[in-house]
Amino acid sequence: LAKTTQPISMDSYEGQEVNITCSHNNIATNDYITWYQQFPSQGPRFIIQGYKTKVTNEVASLFIPADRKSSTLSLPRVSLSDTAVYYCLVLSGNTGKLIFGQGTTLQVKP
Amino acid sequence: DADVTQTPRNRITKTGKRIMLECSQTKGHDRMYWYRQDPGLGLRLIYYSFDVKDINKGEISDGYSVSRQAQAKFSLSLESAIPNQTALYFCATSVDEGAQETQYFGPGTRLLVL
Numbered sequence: 001l002a003k004t005t006q007p008i009s010m011d012s013y014e015g016q017e018v019n020i021t022c023s024h025n026n027i028a029t030n031d032y033i034t035w036y037q038q039f040p041s042q043g044p045r046f047i048i049q050g051y052k053t054k055v056t057n058e059v060a061s062l063f064i065p066a067d068r069k070s071s072t073l074s075l076p077r078v079s080l081s082d083t084a085v086y087y088c089l090v091l092s093g094n095t096g097k098l099i100f101g102q103g104t105t106l107q108v109k110p
Numbered sequence: 111d112a113d114v115t116q117t118p119r120n121r122i123t124k125t126g127k128r129i130m131l132e133c134s135q136t137k138g139h140d141r142m143y144w145y146r147q148d149p150g151l152g153l154r155l156i157y158y159s160f161d162v163k164d165i166n167k168g169e170i171s172d173g174y175s176v177s178r179q180a181q182a183k184f185s186l187s188l189e190s191a192i193p194n195q196t197a198l199y200f201c202a203t204s205v206d207e208g209a210q211e212t213q214y215f216g217p218g219t220r221l222l223v224l
Contacts, residue, residue: 030208030209031209032209032210034212041198041218041220042215042217042218043114043200043202043215043216043217043218044153044200044213044215045215046212046213046214049210049212087152091209091210091211092209097155097158097168098153098155098213099155100145100152100153100154101152102150102151102152103152
């Protein structure tokens with residue numbers, strides 16, 4: 001399973017765009033990149049998933065360069081309610097096993 | 111109603127006691143998982159089950175056991191609880207989607223072992 005590296009913490013202000021980058025140098029050909037969000041005392045929640053280039057949904061965008069060794073989660077115009085821990089994961093094939101690192105703690109300030 | 115439920119939500123027990131944490135799901139998923147989370151850390155996989163007859167150890171299975179009573183139910187037991195098992199426990203479910211699999215998490219059980 002590919003190991004991921006992301007910043008431990010980030011600060012932002014309401015209304016700003018936040019970009020969280022994740023490194024996954026050992027990603028394999030068939031792996032997908034998935035991001036989860038976790039609020040305090042709640043279970044993680046799926047945000048977005050992608051394989052290459054760009055994926056966008058109602059919550060976020062995910063940018064993946066051609067070499068796929070990194071990915072960037074982009075949250076447009078964050079609000080205080082976006083304060084959470086964001087996990088970048090790489091999922092391989094049929095294992096079904098998610099490996100969660102420490103994630104990135106995003107603190108949005110007024 | 112929540113798709114993945116966990117009971118109890120909070121539990122205090124004493125060292126040496128046997129306790130069971132229960133997870134139920136209405137999503138119809140075959141795959142179920144148990145994770146623990148310690149303060150400031152990510153989640154670590156304890157056990158997982160891909161169907162009713164399948165049980166697999168995860169990263170940190172020592173001191174734990176599980177039972178998959180039905181497709182919708184997956185229980186985690188601590189045979190003899192110890193203080194370092196104090197943590198937040200999450201159950202999750204999924205369907206087999208290969209590398210695109212998405213897991214759905216329950217609300218968690220906060221366990222304190224004295």
